[in-house]
Amino acid sequence: DVKVTQSSRYLVKRTGEKVFLECVQDMDHENMFWYRQDPGLGLRLIYFSYDVKMKEKGDIPEGYSVSREKKERFSLILESASTNQTSMYLCASKRGGLDEQFFGPGTRLTVL
Protein backbone atom coordinates (compact mmCIF):
# COMPACT_ATOMS: atom_id res chain seq x y z
CA ASP A 1 0.00 0.00 0.00
CA VAL A 2 1.09 3.52 -0.77
CA LYS A 3 1.92 5.48 2.29
CA VAL A 4 2.06 9.25 2.42
CA THR A 5 3.14 10.70 5.74
CA GLN A 6 3.13 14.26 6.97
CA SER A 7 5.44 15.47 9.70
CA SER A 8 2.79 16.86 12.05
CA ARG A 9 -0.93 16.31 12.56
CA TYR A 10 -1.38 19.58 14.46
CA LEU A 11 0.77 22.71 14.46
CA VAL A 12 0.35 26.07 16.17
CA LYS A 13 2.53 28.96 15.05
CA ARG A 14 2.68 32.70 15.57
CA THR A 15 2.24 35.35 12.89
CA GLY A 16 5.52 36.03 11.12
CA GLU A 17 7.11 32.69 11.93
CA LYS A 18 8.65 30.53 9.21
CA VAL A 19 6.81 27.22 8.95
CA PHE A 20 7.95 23.98 7.34
CA LEU A 21 5.51 21.21 6.48
CA GLU A 22 7.12 17.96 5.41
CA CYS A 23 5.66 15.19 3.28
CA VAL A 24 7.20 11.82 2.48
CA GLN A 25 5.88 9.09 0.18
CA ASP A 26 7.24 5.58 -0.07
CA MET A 27 6.07 4.42 -3.50
CA ASP A 28 8.53 6.15 -5.82
CA HIS A 29 5.83 8.43 -7.26
CA GLU A 30 6.96 11.11 -9.68
CA ASN A 31 4.27 13.64 -8.81
CA MET A 32 3.66 15.30 -5.48
CA PHE A 33 1.14 17.95 -4.48
CA TRP A 34 0.29 20.35 -1.68
CA TYR A 35 -3.33 21.39 -1.09
CA ARG A 36 -5.14 23.35 1.53
CA GLN A 37 -8.66 22.47 2.54
CA ASP A 38 -11.05 25.11 3.79
CA PRO A 39 -14.80 24.79 4.52
CA GLY A 40 -16.90 25.44 1.43
CA LEU A 41 -13.85 25.70 -0.81
CA GLY A 42 -12.75 22.09 -1.04
CA LEU A 43 -9.14 21.29 -1.84
CA ARG A 44 -7.18 24.04 -3.50
CA LEU A 45 -3.83 23.32 -5.10
CA ILE A 46 -0.90 25.35 -3.77
CA TYR A 47 2.06 23.81 -5.60
CA PHE A 48 2.93 20.57 -7.30
CA SER A 49 6.09 18.86 -8.48
CA TYR A 50 6.47 16.32 -11.27
CA ASP A 51 10.14 15.58 -10.69
CA VAL A 52 13.00 16.25 -8.31
CA LYS A 53 13.88 19.94 -8.16
CA MET A 54 10.90 20.77 -10.40
CA LYS A 55 7.92 22.74 -9.16
CA GLU A 56 4.82 24.31 -10.62
CA LYS A 57 2.47 26.86 -9.11
CA GLY A 58 -1.05 25.77 -8.43
CA ASP A 59 -4.09 27.95 -7.96
CA ILE A 60 -3.06 29.69 -4.73
CA PRO A 61 0.76 29.85 -4.46
CA GLU A 62 0.98 33.29 -2.88
CA GLY A 63 2.67 33.21 0.51
CA TYR A 64 4.05 29.72 -0.01
CA SER A 65 7.13 28.09 -1.47
CA VAL A 66 8.15 24.45 -1.91
CA SER A 67 11.23 22.32 -2.07
CA ARG A 68 11.81 18.90 -3.62
CA GLU A 69 15.41 17.82 -3.21
CA LYS A 70 14.64 14.10 -3.12
CA LYS A 71 11.99 12.15 -5.01
CA GLU A 72 10.22 10.94 -1.89
CA ARG A 73 10.08 14.27 -0.04
CA PHE A 74 8.13 17.43 -0.80
CA SER A 75 8.23 20.34 1.62
CA LEU A 76 5.85 23.27 1.90
CA ILE A 77 7.27 26.47 3.36
CA LEU A 78 5.40 29.44 4.74
CA GLU A 79 8.05 32.16 4.75
CA SER A 80 6.13 34.42 7.13
CA ALA A 81 2.98 32.81 8.46
CA SER A 82 -0.21 34.87 8.56
CA THR A 83 -3.56 34.20 10.20
CA ASN A 84 -5.25 33.62 6.82
CA GLN A 85 -2.98 30.62 6.36
CA THR A 86 -4.74 28.82 9.18
CA SER A 87 -6.04 25.73 7.39
CA MET A 88 -5.81 21.98 6.86
CA TYR A 89 -2.84 21.17 4.63
CA LEU A 90 -2.89 17.96 2.63
CA CYS A 91 -0.03 16.37 0.74
CA ALA A 92 -0.60 13.88 -2.08
CA SER A 93 1.44 11.82 -4.50
CA LYS A 94 0.73 9.89 -7.69
CA ARG A 95 2.35 8.12 -10.58
CA GLY A 96 2.35 9.76 -13.98
CA GLY A 97 -0.64 9.73 -16.28
CA LEU A 98 -4.26 9.19 -15.35
CA ASP A 99 -3.80 7.69 -11.93
CA GLU A 100 -5.37 8.55 -8.63
CA GLN A 101 -3.67 10.63 -5.98
CA PHE A 102 -2.82 9.20 -2.59
CA PHE A 103 -3.18 11.58 0.30
CA GLY A 104 -1.49 11.97 3.63
CA PRO A 105 -3.52 12.44 6.83
CA GLY A 106 -3.19 16.22 6.78
CA THR A 107 -1.67 18.86 9.03
CA ARG A 108 -4.01 21.24 10.78
CA LEU A 109 -2.08 24.50 11.05
CA THR A 110 -3.24 27.30 13.29
CA VAL A 111 -1.52 30.68 13.01
CA LEU A 112 -2.14 32.97 15.97
Next chain:
Amino acid sequence: DQQVKQNSPSLSVQEGRISILNCDYTNSMFDYFLWYKKYPAEGPTFLISISSIKDKNEDGRFTVFLNKSAKHLSLHIVPSQPGDSAVYFCAATLSNGQNFVFGPGTRLSVLP
Protein backbone atom coordinates in the same frame (compact mmCIF):
# COMPACT_ATOMS: atom_id res chain seq x y z
CA ASP B 1 -14.60 30.93 -10.22
CA GLN B 2 -14.89 27.26 -9.37
CA GLN B 3 -14.39 24.91 -12.30
CA VAL B 4 -15.83 21.98 -10.38
CA LYS B 5 -19.02 22.52 -8.40
CA GLN B 6 -20.87 20.42 -5.90
CA ASN B 7 -23.98 22.42 -5.19
CA SER B 8 -25.23 20.35 -2.26
CA PRO B 9 -23.08 20.96 0.82
CA SER B 10 -24.83 18.13 2.66
CA LEU B 11 -27.12 15.17 2.10
CA SER B 12 -28.92 12.84 4.50
CA VAL B 13 -30.11 9.40 3.44
CA GLN B 14 -31.68 6.48 5.26
CA GLU B 15 -29.62 3.31 5.55
CA GLY B 16 -30.38 0.91 2.70
CA ARG B 17 -31.60 3.63 0.34
CA ILE B 18 -29.74 5.15 -2.60
CA SER B 19 -27.41 8.13 -2.16
CA ILE B 20 -26.91 10.36 -5.19
CA LEU B 21 -24.15 12.94 -5.11
CA ASN B 22 -23.89 15.42 -7.94
CA CYS B 23 -21.04 17.32 -9.53
CA ASP B 24 -20.92 19.87 -12.35
CA TYR B 25 -17.90 21.21 -14.18
CA THR B 26 -17.30 24.09 -16.54
CA ASN B 27 -14.11 23.16 -18.41
CA SER B 28 -14.95 21.03 -21.45
CA MET B 29 -11.28 20.01 -21.70
CA PHE B 30 -11.52 17.87 -18.56
CA ASP B 31 -10.92 14.29 -19.57
CA TYR B 32 -10.96 12.22 -16.42
CA PHE B 33 -13.06 12.42 -13.30
CA LEU B 34 -12.64 10.95 -9.84
CA TRP B 35 -14.53 10.71 -6.59
CA TYR B 36 -12.77 10.77 -3.23
CA LYS B 37 -14.15 10.08 0.23
CA LYS B 38 -12.85 11.82 3.32
CA TYR B 39 -13.41 10.89 6.96
CA PRO B 40 -12.65 13.43 9.70
CA ALA B 41 -8.95 13.66 10.65
CA GLU B 42 -7.94 11.54 7.63
CA GLY B 43 -6.77 12.37 4.13
CA PRO B 44 -9.13 11.78 1.19
CA THR B 45 -9.12 8.28 -0.26
CA PHE B 46 -9.85 7.39 -3.86
CA LEU B 47 -13.23 5.83 -4.49
CA ILE B 48 -13.97 5.53 -8.20
CA SER B 49 -13.10 7.20 -11.50
CA ILE B 50 -14.43 7.57 -15.01
CA SER B 51 -12.87 8.50 -18.31
CA SER B 52 -14.61 10.91 -20.67
CA ILE B 53 -14.98 8.15 -23.26
CA LYS B 54 -17.36 6.31 -20.94
CA ASP B 55 -20.72 7.26 -19.51
CA LYS B 56 -20.79 4.81 -16.62
CA ASN B 57 -18.39 3.00 -14.34
CA GLU B 58 -19.40 0.62 -11.60
CA ASP B 59 -17.52 -0.80 -8.63
CA GLY B 60 -19.59 -2.76 -6.15
CA ARG B 61 -22.08 -0.45 -4.46
CA PHE B 62 -20.63 2.61 -6.20
CA THR B 63 -21.52 3.77 -9.71
CA VAL B 64 -20.41 6.96 -11.39
CA PHE B 65 -22.36 8.39 -14.33
CA LEU B 66 -20.97 10.99 -16.73
CA ASN B 67 -23.02 13.23 -19.01
CA LYS B 68 -20.45 15.12 -21.07
CA SER B 69 -22.94 17.25 -22.96
CA ALA B 70 -24.36 18.52 -19.67
CA LYS B 71 -20.91 18.64 -18.00
CA HIS B 72 -22.38 16.70 -15.14
CA LEU B 73 -21.45 13.61 -13.22
CA SER B 74 -23.04 11.80 -10.33
CA LEU B 75 -22.05 9.18 -7.80
CA HIS B 76 -24.66 6.61 -6.81
CA ILE B 77 -24.23 4.54 -3.67
CA VAL B 78 -26.66 1.68 -3.26
CA PRO B 79 -27.45 0.46 -0.73
CA SER B 80 -26.14 3.21 1.53
CA GLN B 81 -24.52 2.15 4.78
CA PRO B 82 -23.72 4.17 7.94
CA GLY B 83 -20.00 3.70 7.21
CA ASP B 84 -20.51 5.70 4.01
CA SER B 85 -21.03 8.84 6.09
CA ALA B 86 -18.18 11.11 5.01
CA VAL B 87 -17.38 14.10 2.84
CA TYR B 88 -17.28 13.25 -0.86
CA PHE B 89 -15.15 15.26 -3.25
CA CYS B 90 -15.52 15.28 -7.00
CA ALA B 91 -12.31 15.96 -8.98
CA ALA B 92 -11.49 16.52 -12.63
CA THR B 93 -8.31 16.56 -14.64
CA LEU B 94 -7.05 17.10 -18.16
CA SER B 95 -5.73 14.26 -20.29
CA ASN B 96 -2.20 14.64 -18.90
CA GLY B 97 -3.51 13.80 -15.43
CA GLN B 98 -1.13 16.26 -13.90
CA ASN B 99 -3.35 18.74 -12.11
CA PHE B 100 -6.57 17.76 -10.35
CA VAL B 101 -9.30 20.31 -9.71
CA PHE B 102 -11.50 19.48 -6.73
CA GLY B 103 -15.04 20.50 -5.91
CA PRO B 104 -15.99 21.87 -2.47
CA GLY B 105 -17.36 18.53 -1.27
CA THR B 106 -20.70 17.13 -0.12
CA ARG B 107 -21.14 15.80 3.40
CA LEU B 108 -23.16 12.58 3.30
CA SER B 109 -24.89 11.33 6.43
CA VAL B 110 -26.40 7.86 6.29
CA LEU B 111 -28.91 7.45 9.09
CA PRO B 112 -29.44 4.02 10.67
